[in-house]
Amino acid sequence: MDYRELFKESNKEVEERFLLTRERIEEIAAGENNGMNEKIQNYFKKTAQLLKKCAEDFVCISSDVWKSRSFEQLKSENALFYQDILPQNYRHSFADPAFAVQELGEEFGRILSFLYTELRSERAFVFEQNLEKITILNELFLEIYCMFEEGDVTYKQIKDTIYWFLYDYADDWAGYRVRELVDPALDFATSIIMDSDLSDLTYLYSYGDYISEVEIETAKFLNSLTEEEISQIAETFTEGYRRGFELKGVDVSKKDTVNIRYPIGFERVIRAAIRQFADMGLKPVIYREALNTLNKRQNLRIGYISTDPNPQYGYDHRFDNAIYLDKRMIDRKLSCMRKAYEEYEQEAAGFAGPACFEVFGEEPFEPVNKPESYHLSERQQILSTEYSSLSNELLNEFINQEERSFTIIAYPVPSIGENFPEIFEEIRKVNTLDNEVYKKIQQNMIDVLDQSEAVHIMGRGRNMTNLTVALCDLKDASKETKFENCLADVNIPVGEVFTSPKLKGTNGLLHVTEVYLNGLYYKDLKITFKDGMIEEYSCANFPDEEDGQKFIKENLLYNRETLPIGECAIGTNTTAYVMAEKYGIMSKLPILIAEKMGPHIAIGDTCYSYCEDVRVYNPDGKEIVAKENECSVLRKEDPKKAYFNCHTDITIPYEELSRITAVTVRVVESEVMHDLAEERVEIPILLDGRFVLEGTLKLNEAFEG
Incomplete structure (x- = not known):
């Protein structure tokens, strides 16, 4: 059953409330004269126009009108909704906290920028036909509008209104x-x-997400491939997932x-993957990236996504939770999550884990720090890390980490450059390199x-x-x-x-001259470890x-x-390294591939977090025993001290x-004193960027062409 059918009852329950909000929003969008400050009124007028458009689209999608629109009409409509947050327009958008503060003042600018950003999420619910969420967001907008309309409103009143809205609707x-x-x-x-005809690219506009030329050209390119080629790409993805379970037994x-x-844009591949997963007895669970502030994790995008229309937009709002983050809100959120896990306990128990199909090739993003953006206080930073630990404990209570696995793969998108088809094929080859060859070398x-x-590990040059x-x-x-x-x-x-x-005995400096981590650029990143813990860090950004x-x-x-x-x-994948050098795409590679092209250090949890007690073996039959450290060994005594719920790989390129x-360390006899002494030997x-250990020299063949 189409899950939008599930909303019919709740939609009917809120229909009258929705119509009332729609009527009032249309009046505000028309620019009624209410004696409000001109710039504040302009903010509410523009925001009301956005909500008015969402209401119109909801009605349009619920009928057959939307389906009758041409590709060009849908493309134009999509561009219209997202145009004000595109980089060329963003500095004049209320979504930009700097512009909002400039226009609306220090007191109200930041928080009204947050409100504008939160209300933009209505578009997702328009396409999902979730009238309840549209209605409650409309009501929040009107409540705050009325506060300004009545006059003498304060920042605290707006903040309290948002706080209790989020608290009351946390479920x-x-x-x-x-x-x-x-x-x-x-x-x-x-x-x-x-269910879509994937040869008709109008399907791209069915999500409500921003659709750029990247999505369009990606879908066109995949439509040029044969079914066999698509199936092979999907099979590499799904077989990796299946083998993950085999390795864990x-x-x-x-x-x-x-x-x-x-x-x-990759729907043809994902359709094939869904069918292959079905052969394993698995149904797909697919959700969009988090749009509501309660569910966001800084500016990370987890779920199905499209090209980010403006990474600075997400970066500017990464700590909007500073408006409401306190112990009471965390307790409320965790309580609602627990209630949901209990309601869907059977579904949680059957969850096998994520299969992540990632892309790369977008222009690297160098963020600008804006003083107008929200930032967490020291107390909120502590609360944020506590929430991360508690929410993961809750997840692990209902989803047994020892019984789940994952897989992750990455392919380029057309924004990587004019050699996209060639690079795509090269990556396909990299993703299907012979396991047996590498197994022996490694x-x-x-x-x-x-x-x-x-x-x-020693660097050279800079x-x-x-x-x-x-x-x-x-x-x-x-x-x-x-080693695994x-x-x-x-x-x-x-x-x-x-x-x-x-940890004890791990000391020294890790330095990378430039690297992109989680979509952010770092120049001259330096991290100093003392007994395995980060002691100092800096960058030249x-x-x-x-x-x-x-x-x-x-x-x-x-x-x-x-x-x-x-x-x-x-990392031993010299083939990937040479390919990246050939096409000049080193800086655009995701860490998934980059980590295979040199040594890398991860900061945070081990690769075996929450699964340390699962026995894992290498192909030679030996058990991998290096699965915990002095932090994770505390997992049964104090999970908060054992886990950090993050893991970031940082790679040093071969060059x-x-x-x-x-x-x-070997024991040798001193020639002079004839005493036994320990001698440090480095094999x-x-x-100088080339493998020299006997049995690994074959890896250098990629460098030789």
């Missing part, structure tokens, strides 16, 4: 989001993928649903690393990296291993060995060093004072490397 936002995570009956996106047939995250590396006490990473001990080297031999399963493409380092440190704390440490090293890996060595794995 409708946070609780409903839980349902979206696990309930396949909410099949809005699934029905678009499976979990029977995927006992699960019911898979969460598919994908970019709009095992040779692991055999040496298993005899080592540490890994030493790269100042000098980092020693301590490794765990083995009780029985014949049966145990420190990572092939193309959950983490596509093939090409890395990784471990969970010991801003003239003021403190601004750079604040940028890192907000976006890499997620407002924590420190994080542990969670992973040390050596910035002087060496990677396996450090061993080279990579020197």
Whole structure:
């Protein structure tokens, strides 16, 4: 059943309220003269016009009128809605907190910019035909409008109104989001993928999301591929997911649903993937990125997405929760989430995990920090990290992490440049490299690393990296291993060995001259570790060093004072590296591929967080025992101290490397004193950007063309 049918009853219940709000909003949109401050009135008029358009579109979509529109008409309508937040128009939009403060003043500018941003989310509910959410947002707008209309309104009154709106409707936002995570009956996106004529690109406008030339050209390109080619791309994706369960020894047939995250424009591939997942007994759960402030996590976009019309817009509003974030709101949100998990307990138990189809090629984003944007207070930063821990504990209570897996793969989009078709084909080849070849090479590396006490990484040229990473001990080297031999399963493409380092003894500097992490650019990123914990950090993004440190704390440490090293890996995919160099796309590669092209260090949790007690084995039969560190070992005593609920990989490119060595300590006899002494020995794995360890030299063939 089309899940929009599920809204018919609730839509009918709020229909009268909706009509009343619509009538009043139309009066405001017409520019009624009410004696209000001219600039404030202009704000409400423009916002009312946006809501009026949403109401008109809701009626249009619920009838057959929308379906009769041509591609060009739909394209024009889509552009009209999103035009004011596009980069060329944004500085004159109330969505920009800087402009809002300039026009509306210090007292009201920021909070009314937040309101405008929140109300823009109505468009999603228009297309999903969820009249209840449209109505309550309309009512919030009118309540605040009336406060200004009556005069003598204060910032605190507006803030309190927003606070209690979010508190009272937390079930409708946070609780409903839980349902979206696990309930396949909410099949809005699934029905678009499976029921649309994908050769007719008008389907792209069925979501309500921003549709750029990227989505259009992507869909056109995929329509040029054969069914066999599409099926092969999808199979690499779905087989990686299935193998993830095999590696964990979990029977995927006992699960019911898979969460598919994908970019709009790739529907042909996702349709094939849905059919392949169905053969495994899995139904798709597909939800859009979070739009309501209660469900957002800074400016991260998790769900199905389209091209971001303006990354600065999301960045400016990443801490809008500063308006309402307190202990009471967190407790309320968690209570609503628990209630939803209990209601959908069976669906949660059947959830198998996410399958993420990502894209790359967009123009890199360098954010501008604006003083007009909201920022969390120190107390709110602490509350935010506490909420992250508590919400993950709640999720793990209903979704057993030991019984779920994931997969992730990435492909380019046309914005990567004129060589898009060639790059797409090269990435397809990279994503399907021979596992057997890499398995043998990587095992040779692991055999040496298993005899080592540490890994030493040194940069060259401008790269100042000098980092020693301590490794765990083995009780029985014949049966145990420190490193995972990572092939193309959950983490596509093939090409890395990784471990969970010991914190004590992990010391030194990690330096990357430039890197993009979670969509943000970092210049001369430097992180110093002391006994495995971040001690210092800096970047050269801003003239003021403190601004750079604040940028890192907000976006890499997620407002924590420190994080542990969670992973040390050596990437072996030289084929991907050479391809990226050939097409000049190194800076546009996602971390998923970039991490396979050199050593990388992750900050945050280990790769085995919440699953440390699951026994995992390498292809050679040895059990991987390096799954925890001095933080995660506390998981049964104090989960808040054990987990940080983040994991960010930072890669050093091959050309910035002087060496990677396996450090061993051997006992030797002194020639002079004839005493026994310990001698530090470093076995080279990579020197000056090339592999030198016996059994790994084949990796250099990619460099030779």
